[in-house]
Amino acid sequence: MNIYDVSKKAGVSIATVSRVLNGSPNVSDRTRNLVLKVMDELGYTPNVFARGLGLGTIQTIGIMCSDSSDPYLAHAIYYLEQGLRGYGYDSILCCTGNSLENKQKYLELLRSKKVDAIILAGSKFIEPKLRDNDYITEAAQEIPIMLVNGFLEGNNICCTLCDDRSATHEAAGKLIASGCRSILYLYTSRSYSGMGKLHGYQDALGGCGLPVRKDLIYQCPKDVLAARDLLLKLHTSGLFFDAVMTSDDTLAVGAVKYAHATRRSIPDDLSIIGYNNSSYAVCTDPELTSIDSRIEALCATTINTLMIVFNGGNAPSRTTIAADLIKRATTKF
């Protein structure tokens, strides 16, 4: 339902509908009343910026993220805002937190403002229970929805993903090839991306004939000291591990601090791999080997895809980008 539908049904030009919306005096009362009647019949709520500009668009994209102060998401927002600005689009930012209720509320809010599209940044928007994502699928009936590193099938939904599963598969494979046999895995969330990373780790173990041990897989808050303390506790409990893989660099920094506290030598006695290749990766001594999830490329591709959608082109529903393994000093390879 847009200005074109109103124009067609009323049998007047788009410019005339636009004039009515703008309260211009250069429209006859008869035409004005006709256009207002058609809008009423069609249930058309005019897009507010469009009124101002006399266009069918407010040139504004809604960006939703759980928390813009998270370093990964902060970079995503930066690249998205800059990229969209390059095409003349404003970005309205919504930090939703993690509750499903708030995510739904914010999506509804952005829809009510008639933004041109909504970008969901970060894989936390996709809930494990498929039904919990229905509000996204429904919104996509009216407005393009772009997912950055999340996946959901549906009309008018386009996903740009980092191939997290292949990345951790490759990295765990290299740890095994370098002699590690007891690779502890720390992850922050069971999001789409989080599960992909975990499965890649499990794929590598399976491929090398090693067992997937539940006592080597732990969830941990995204916090340096929480990760350090968890590893110290496991160490004290007698658990042996010769490598730590993590779903985020902050946890890997915690692993380095654990090794310092227990005087384990990195990488000879303990290998460590981070994820995101963030600025944390160079804060530690030794510096972290980390998987670069290529957030800049993900954001650029998301925007390219959105422009294809806006131009009525055949946009890919799913684009996958390969990660890079950045070798530094916490691994033997």
Added chain:
Amino acid sequence: MNIYDVSKKAGVSIATVSRVLNGSPNVSDRTRNLVLKVMDELGYTPNVFARGLGLGTIQTIGIMCSDSSDPYLAHAIYYLEQGLRGYGYDSILCCTGNSLENKQKYLELLRSKKVDAIILAGSKFIEPKLRDNDYITEAAQEIPIMLVNGFLEGNNICCTLCDDRSATHEAAGKLIASGCRSILYLYTSRSYSGMGKLHGYQDALGGCGLPVRKDLIYQCPKDVLAARDLLLKLHTSGLFFDAVMTSDDTLAVGAVKYAHATRRSIPDDLSIIGYNNSSYAVCTDPELTSIDSRIEALCATTINTLMIVFNGGNAPSRTTIAADLIKRATTKF
């Protein structure tokens, strides 16, 4: 110039002006023409969201920052967005970079969109040459401008500041009291906040009868490895220093890495103080003593002040918040 001025001059209610703006048929042609004529005479461009809502506001604040991926600014944006949302305001985000030309362009863009206010986050918006800030003073004639940790005098400009100068004064004083005599100072920029921090360090030296030595003060990119390499170079050149104070935690992390590389013992042989008390502060071993610039309090106060402005109250043009010195393991005190 707003809907109230139009209402007053036309001698009709705000509701009537709003109805005209909304193209409502429940207005006589005579009244409609009168309101449109007054708007034309006053040069009133109706605020586009206001049209949609029939209000005098688009309930949207423009947030400008140089780079939303910078950890300090990422937190500022998060707290501002969340706080504004609590009052029902949307946030349009603009990442301007550091060129004056781009800052001016974005401010003009936000003004043209008739946002309700503009928040400039971070002290990089205030240029050392006073004349270069005229575009901000001019914009403030039309729209409230809020500065987060920057200072500029002018009507309709409200500044919320961290007392950086007192914070570094106190911290440097404690270093001196703990026996340090050659305190090297690293800073990232000569922004308003950057100069305040530097002056506080100089105040402390002067207060203790120590000379301010130019060979102990250096500018450095906001980058861990750049700071480490700069210190290594100074070390190799024979410069002696027994403490490093920095304007940002990233530089302090670089100082820890420099100490590790040269096997200097922290804090016995070298004391280090960071700034911002960011998550970097706990990444290193030992963990950083750091000055907490209280960005959450700064953002909350900025929003409180803005709401006073919106309600026509007597808003303070300058509010200063004291920093906190967070003691960890890189200092002897």
